[in-house]
Amino acid sequence: MADEVGDDDAGAARSGNEPETSDSLKVFGAVVKAFRKRAGLTQEAFAPLVGYSVETIASIEQGRRLPPVGFVEKAEEILDAFGAIKNAARFVGRKPGLASWFRPWARLEQSAATLCTYENRFVPGLLQTPGYARTIFSGRIPTLEDEEIETLLIARVERKKVITERPRTIFSFIIEEHVLRRQTGGPEVMREQIAHLLDLCERRNVDIQIMPQSRGYHVGLNGPMQLLETPENKWYAYCEGQETGQLISHSQVVSTLQKRYARMRAQALSVEDSVSLLREIQGAL
CATH class of the missing domain: 1.10.260.40 (lambda repressor-like DNA-binding domains)
Incomplete structure (x- = not known):
């Protein structure tokens, strides 16, 4: 899905990737x-x-x-x-706001038993505040009309509900420290974004870990990834690049990505230390 907003809506507001109506x-x-x-x-x-x-x-x-x-x-x-x-x-379509290549993953995401996300470009879409998402949408190339931006924001807010509506789903996020130190949208937007992350850290089913800048090398440097376990205990992976996304079901490839993610969790800061760093970054804004 390759979007600049965090794993779901890239290109969805343009006719080439416009989803069906509701x-x-x-x-x-x-x-x-x-x-x-x-x-x-x-x-x-x-x-x-x-x-x-x-x-x-x-x-x-x-x-x-x-x-x-x-x-x-x-x-x-x-x-x-x-x-x-x-x-x-069979005839169900997605509301406007999700890129065609991301829709299969989005559907799996809504019933996931476990969802793991590593991101090194921006705050993951499921964690973004409206202010953060609007900043990213507004800077997209090609540029979007105001109405298109609003359509994407509505889709983003709707998708984020999976965290609050599925309290038994286990969510794990690993985010690069530089993503949180970049003042996307300015200090006020980032203060709100980090405050939102801190609020989510209090949820029993959400773990947020930061990959510190001091970590010279880690196994996730090949790029962002997402892993998902269905209620039937089937695992899938999702990777993306520019204007494209790949849903992966091949068990051997998924297993490799699971091993990388497990190693990254060990290489990142603990949940407790990540909360401390988030508060430090928030205080410096």
């Missing part, structure tokens, strides 16, 4: 809602049966969220929907 999402949500009501289930009763939060169910039924991998099968089975939910899912 009409198909709304239709899919209406189908799920109809069969849920036919089964006599409230959203509160339905949510634990499919293994997702009430907020996620509401978002899907309102056409505001792509159904996570696994939801379709579970909903179809529980609601005895005669194949209607599966068929509707």
Whole structure:
């Protein structure tokens, strides 16, 4: 997906990568809602049966969220929907704001059991504040219209909900120190961004580690990467470059990237030391 904003929206606002409209999402949500009501289930009763939060169910039924991998099968089975939910899912498109090459990963991301991210260019997209993201979007080449920037910001905010809506998902982030010392958007934007990171560090399911500048060499220098474990314990990886992204399912390649990530966690600062460094950087702004 190769974007300058953090792993998801590059090029999505341009016609070449423009996702489908949200009409198909709304239709899919209406189908799920109809069969849920036919089964006599409230959203509160339905949510634990499919293994997702009430907020996620509401978002899907309102056409505001792509159904996570696994939801379709579970909903179809529980609601005895005669194949209607599966068929509707075939035509589901993503709301504007996600690049075409990133959409398969974004769909996996929404139901991940574990999600690991190493980033050496910018704060990862899932962790960005609106001010930070707007700064990056506004500086893109080719330049974007104001409306396009707003579309990307809406998609970013929607995607970030995975952290708060999935408290049982384990999130691990490794970020290069220079990314946090670069005053992207100026001191005020970075103070807000670092404060947001510190808030996230308090969540039991989120680990943020900093790769210190003093670390002369580490095994992640080949570039950013993401690793993901599905609820079925299948692992995938995602890597990106300029205007492209690669979803990797080959077990041997994924295993190699897992080993690199594990070594990076040992080479980075501990979670506690990373929090101390974040506070130091924040105080210097």
